[in-house]
Amino acid sequence: MPKTRRDYYEVLGVERGASPDELKRAYRTLAMKYHPDRNAGDAEAEDRFKEVGEAYQVLSDPARRRQYDTFGQAGDGFASGGAFNFQSAFDLFDMFFGGGQMSRPRSGPRRGADLRLQVNITFEEAIKGVTRAFEVNKPSPCPDCEGTGAMQGTSASTCTECQGRGQVQRVRQSLLGQMVTVEPCPRCRGEGQVVESPCTTCHGQGLVDARKTIEVQIPAGVDNEMQVRVPGEGAAGPRGGMAGDLFLVINVRPHDLLVRRGMTIIYECPITVSQAALGDTVEVPTVDGPATVTVKPGTQYGEQLRIPGRGAPDPRTGRRGDQVVRLRVVIPSKLTERQRHLLRELAPPDGKPHPVRRGFFEHLKDAIGI
Numbered sequence: 001m002p003k004t005r006r007d008y009y010e011v012l013g014v015e016r017g018a019s020p021d022e023l024k025r026a027y028r029t030l031a032m033k034y035h036p037d038r039n040a041g042d043a044e045a046e047d048r049f050k051e052v053g054e055a056y057q058v059l060s061d062p063a064r065r066r067q068y069d070t071f072g073q074a075g076d077g078f079a080s081g082g083a084f085n086f087q088s089a090f091d092l093f094d095m096f097f098g099g100g101q102m103s104r105p106r107s108g109p110r111r112g113a114d115l116r117l118q119v120n121i122t123f124e125e126a127i128k129g130v131t132r133a134f135e136v137n138k139p140s141p142c143p144d145c146e147g148t149g150a151m152q153g154t155s156a157s158t159c160t161e162c163q164g165r166g167q168v169q170r171v172r173q174s175l176l177g178q179m180v181t182v183e184p185c186p187r188c189r190g191e192g193q194v195v196e197s198p199c200t201t202c203h204g205q206g207l208v209d210a211r212k213t214i215e216v217q218i219p220a221g222v223d224n225e226m227q228v229r230v231p232g233e234g235a236a237g238p239r240g241g242m243a244g245d246l247f248l249v250i251n252v253r254p255h256d257l258l259v260r261r262g263m264t265i266i267y268e269c270p271i272t273v274s275q276a277a278l279g280d281t282v283e284v285p286t287v288d289g290p291a292t293v294t295v296k297p298g299t300q301y302g303e304q305l306r307i308p309g310r311g312a313p314d315p316r317t318g319r320r321g322d323q324v325v326r327l328r329v330v331i332p333s334k335l336t337e338r339q340r341h342l343l344r345e346l347a348p349p350d351g352k353p354h355p356v357r358r359g360f361f362e363h364l365k366d367a368i369g370i
Contacts, residue, residue: 007316008055008068016069020060027056070262071226071315109191109241112139115234119248121218123255127265127287127312129220133213136246139235140210145199149206149239154197156239159188166192191239206239216248221315223260224252257285263321265311268328271295276329277346284325286310293325301329 009016012026030052032038039045058064115138121130141147150156158164162185170181184190198204214233222228227247234244259266267284275282279297283290286307293305304326311321335343 006051008059011051011055012059023056023059027052027060071221071223109237109239110189111242112235112237112244114244114247116247116249118251119218120251120253122253123258123260124287125218126222126250126252127220129218131215131217133215135211135213136233137209137211139207140212141236142199142202142206142208144201145206147206147236147240149195149199149202149204151197151199156193156195159185159192159194161185161187162192164192166190193239195239207236214246218248218250219315220318221313222250222252223312224250226250258287260312263312263314265321265323267323267325269325270328270330271299273329273331276300276327286323295327299327299329301327303327
């Protein structure tokens with residue numbers, strides 16, 4: 001099941017209306033506090049370092065921040081628009097602070113690739129949430145070498161070129177003097193270890209293709225093209241590297257009668273002329289089953305009724321929006337002579353229609369000139 005994460009504002013310790021400068025200060029303080037170089041061997045600090053980086057990456061981008069404020073972490077991947085892993089946290093730190101002595105060495109087994117899977121769900125499943133099981137074909141640890149890449153009875157050895165650090169220093173002279181650069185070790189490709197006797201099944205990669213069934217809880221309130229992130233269910237990393245993530249790209253099938261606009265669900269309700277004039281009780285569809293609304297006498301074309309709590313839920317808070325019922329008066333195209341006579345009786349003596357009542361929003365539009 002996807003892991004539930006904390007609210008990004010809570011992670012950075014700022015209010016929801018925090019300014020960009022407040023976000024920067026909060027990130028700077030927490031990134032320095034939880035940097036792994038200052039917390040060697042502390043797995044919790046490493047998790048916090050990544051969490052802080054991901055929160056700042058989303059909230060520092062105005063477009064992503066607006067999406068997050070509207071939709072929250074709809075399965076996680078939606079807000080960030082892609083994978084944010086441990087390496088990403090260091091890349092962000094280096095970009096923010098300009099690199100330097102606290103840059104993290106790029107050593108150790110490489111992380112596996114992220115995978116994406118298109119998922120079709122119904123309109124009702126998107127509103128209420130659903131648990132789905134998927135079969136995914138992905139690179140997985142080799143069963144013969146248990147993912148090490150080394151033949152049975154052997155093991156990987158420390159790289160002699162980089163002494164297991166995964167990096168080598170290059171010194172060169174320039175007009176500005178001596179410059180030292182750090183690069184991934186070319187012999188072990190930054191992993192710090194070399195497989196001298198590779199496994200014949202996986203050819204030393206530690207990976208084979210395998211099918212796996214994964215059960216995922218798709219949260220209530222997801223919308224079309226949102227992504228649900230399943231941590232650690234992507235491709236396994238070569239020779240014991242950390243697995244990537246699986247992203248489920250949501251495709252919501254349209255409903256026959258209902259349309260969604262954010263947290264609001266809309267139903268276009270046809271009514272007859274007599275219902276509009278005399279009033280009536282009308283049954284309308286909702287995602288929770290039929291509901292009854294009251295059409296008041298004298299209802300005009302386009303008037304709206306609201307059913308509280310029957311809309312889509314906010315993926316972040318779970319609070320549901322409303323359903324709006326738009327009343328559409330259907331004018332009959334064929335009339336009997338008696339019906340024609342009755343309608344003529346309803347016509348005003350001067351032949352002019354009665355003025356339509358103006359509502360608050362129409363007066364407001366006039367006042368502000370739109």
